[in-house]
Structures are given as C-alpha cells and as structure tokens.
Amino acid sequence: MSFSEKIIAWYLLNKRDLPWRNTRNPYNIWLSEIMLQQTRIAQGTPYYHKFIDNFPTVEDLANANEQEVLKLWQGLGYYSRARNLHATAKKVVNDFDGEFPTTYKGLIKLRGVGDYTASAIASFCFNEPEPVLDGNVFRVLARYFGVAIPINSSKGSKYFKELAKEVMNIGNIRDYNQGIMEFGSIQCAPKNPKCSNCPLNDGCIALKEDKVHQLPVKLKKTKVKARYFNYLVLMDDDSSTSFIKRTGKGIWQNLFEFPLLETEKEINLEDLKNEISKVVELDEVSNIYLYNEQPIIHKLSHQHLHTKFWILKTHAKIKEGIEFSKLDKYPAPVLIADFIKAFKI
DNA sequence: AACTCGGGGAA
DNA sequence: TTCCCAGAGTT
Numbered sequence: 001m002s003f004s005e006k007i008i009a010w011y012l013l014n015k016r017d018l019p020w021r022n023t024r025n026p027y028n029i030w031l032s033e034i035m036l037q038q039t040r041i042a043q044g045t046p047y048y049h050k051f052i053d054n055f056p057t058v059e060d061l062a063n064a065n066e067q068e069v070l071k072l073w074q075g076l077g078y079y080s081r082a083r084n085l086h087a088t089a090k091k092v093v094n095d096f097d098g099e100f101p102t103t104y105k106g107l108i109k110l111r112g113v114g115d116y117t118a119s120a121i122a123s124f125c126f127n128e129p130e131p132v133l134d135g136n137v138f139r140v141l142a143r144y145f146g147v148a149i150p151i152n153s154s155k156g157s158k159y160f161k162e163l164a165k166e167v168m169n170i171g172n173i174r175d176y177n178q179g180i181m182e183f184g185s186i187q188c189a190p191k192n193p194k195c196s197n198c199p200l201n202d203g204c205i206a207l208k209e210d211k212v213h214q215l216p217v218k219l220k221k222t223k224v225k226a227r228y229f230n231y232l233v234l235m236d237d238d239s240s241t242s243f244i245k246r247t248g249k250g251i252w253q254n255l256f257e258f259p260l261l262e263t264e265k266e267i268n269l270e271d272l273k274n275e276i277s278k279v280v281e282l283d284e285v286s287n288i289y290l291y292n293e294q295p296i297i298h299k300l301s302h303q304h305l306h307t308k309f310w311i312l313k314t315h316a317k318i319k320e321g322i323e324f325s326k327l328d329k330y331p332a333p334v335l336i337a338d339f340i341k342a343f344k345i
Numbered sequence: 346a347a348c349t350c351g352g353g354g355a356a
Numbered sequence: 357t358t359c360c361c362a363g364a365g366t367t
Contacts, residue, residue, distance in 0.1 A: 077351025
C-alpha cells in the first residue's frame with residue numbers, strides 16, 4: 001500500500017463521528033472550517049451546533065446583524081473570523097445567489113478563506129484534488145518524509161505544498177485529506193506519538209533517525225507584551241453603567257467593554273483619580289474602589305493584560321447607560337464577561 | 346518575512 | 357509553565 005492508501009485505511013478504522021462529517025453541504029463545511037481554524041475540535045463543536053441551530057442556512061446567517069453573530073461567537077476567540085464569516089455570508093447570498101463557489105480558485109477569494117480552508121471545502125464538498133495543509137498535516141509530512149525545513153517559513157510552505165500534492169490520493173481526496181489530519185491528531189500527535197503501533201512506522205524517516213521529537217521544525221515565536229488595563233465600571237442610581245463598543249485596530253474589534261484607561265504600568269487609586277477625566281465625563285463621583293486587589297492577568301497569544309476593575313459610583317445619570325442586568329446581551333471578551341458574571345452589586 | 350489576532354486544554 | 361490547536365489578514 002502507498003502512503004495515501006495507508007492513511008485512508010487507518011482513517012476508515014479510526015475516524016471520529018463529527019457533526020460535519022455527515023454532510024457535503026458547503027455551508028456546513030465552511031462554517032466548521034472557519035470555526036476550527038487554530039481551534040481544537042472539543043472547543044469548536046458546541047459553537048458549531050449553536051450556529052447551525054440559530055442559522056440553518058447561509059441566508060439566515062446573512063440576515064443576522066453582526067452583533068448577534070459576535071455574541072454567538074463569544075468565547076471562541078479570533079473574532080475577525082466571526083466578522084469575516086458574516087461578511088462572506090452576505091457576499092454569497094447577494095452576489096452568488098446563495099451558492100458557494102465550487103472550486104479552490106473561487107473559494108479562496110472569500111474573506112476569511114485561505115489556502116487551507118479553500119482546499120478543505122473544495123475537497124470535502126466537490127472532490128477537487130487539492131491537499132490540505134494544517135498543523136497536523138505539516139507534522140505528519142515532516143516526520144514521515146524527514147523534512148527539517150521550518151513549516152512556517154515561505155520556503156517551507158512552498159516545499160510542503162508540493163510534497164503534499166505528490167503524495168495525496170486523487171481518487172478519494174475527501175477521505176485522504178480528513179484522514180491525514182485525523183491521523184496527525186490522534187496517531188502522529190505532537191507529544192507522545194504512538195509510533196509502536198503506527199501503520200506507517202516502517203517507512204517513517206523521523207522514526208528511523210530518531211528525530212520524531214525534533215520534527216516538525218517551527219520558527220521562533222514572538223515574545224509576549226505586558227499591558228495594563230484599568231476598566232472604569234460606572235454605576236448610577238438606576239444600576240446602569242457605561243458599556244461601549246471597542247473600535248479601531250487591535251484586539252476585540254466590535255466587542256463591548258467598560259471605559260478603558262490603559263497605562264504604562266500598574267497604578268493606584270490616586271493615579272487613577274487624576275486620569276478619570278481623560279476617559280469618561282462624570283459630573284460627580286460619590287465613591288471609588290478597586291474591585292480586584294490583585295490584578296487579573298488575562299493571557300492572550302501575544303499579550304498579557306494586567307487588569308484592574310475600578311467601581312465608580314455616581315448619583316448623576318450616566319449618558320447612554322445600560323442596565324447591568326442587560327450587559328449579557330452584548331458580545332464581550334471573556335475577560336469582561338467573566339467580570340460581569342462574578343460582579344454582584 | 347514578521348506581526349497580529351483568543352482562548353483553552355494537555356503534559 | 358509551555359506548546360499548539362482542521363490559519364488568515366495585515367504590515
């Protein structure tokens with residue numbers, strides 16, 4: 001048996017029954033692929049069900065408003081995926097009469113659809129012989145063929161794409177593509193791969209040369225930056241607060257948060273008092289206190305957010321105030337949603 | 346080519 | 357703690 005035939009054979013014996021594996025509907029496949037970008041299946045699966053329940057078709061998704069989509073996406077991270085998802089749904093409905101493109105070339109033009117996702121949809125739904133290259137596939141190919149070129153270099157992406165095309169199974173690209181990913185996830189796992197009972201262990205170069213744990217090679221990760229967030233949680237006599245959409249560049253675009261004072265380092269109450277007017281207009285403040293004595297360190301991929309929530313009570317009515325009890329209607333970062341959940345007036 | 350964009354689970 | 361997950365878009 002060839003490499004690809006062994007992959008397919010292993011897959012047919014070991015595949016998990018996942019919700020999007022019982023369909024070739026491009027809407028369902030597209031939705032699942034966007035959600036699973038850089039996301040574990042266990043984390044993404046409940047969101048897939050939520051979206052299919054709320055938006056059974058691409059028309060339903062297109063007719064929603066962005067805030068509704070972001071609210072359902074809340075907690076899944078990488079929120080540009082949700083914004084692009086919504087934009088693409090509208091594009092498909094308005095420009096393509098509700099039909100997704102049926103080729104790699106057509107699919108990759110959609111916002112949020114890159115090389116991997118275009119290949120996945122084209123092969124899963126339309127049998128187009130295009131290899132998928134995700135983290136699992138990079139690992140399987142790098143190990144089996146003993147390739148030490150960094151997978152996240154430009155040379156690496158070209159090399160692995162060519163290699164993947166050479167070894168793919170054109171006759172059953174749907175099962176082959178899903179199979180090599182499943183194989184990478186379960187058998188050729190990043191840590192403690194099961195080499196002893198692996199159906200490919202006789203031809204695996206990394207195993208023969210004892211380099212399984214050195215492959216794949218990945219270029220250095222950038223370092224994490226520390227930021228210092230001070231959220232001003234206003235509260236007037238009607239139990240309303242100021243809750244505003246985060247605009248501009250950077251993290252959490254179009255999600256909601258309290259008025260934010262970002263500082264170069266951690267600050268105390270006196271420092272804060274001098275800066276309040278830069279963030280909010282308040283005629284009168286009757287009481288200020290710090291909600292969390294220890295800063296909450298919310299960790300993102302590239303940033304650690306050292307966060308303090310300051311409670312500011314006022315008798316003046318807050319402009320465009322929102323009742324605390326209604327904050328959970330708005331899409332918010334996990335950091336904010338966790339605070340709202342824990343904070344009791 | 347390097348940076349940015351979340352959150353969580355496993356070891 | 358560190359790694360990395362069915363990656364894509366921007367600079």
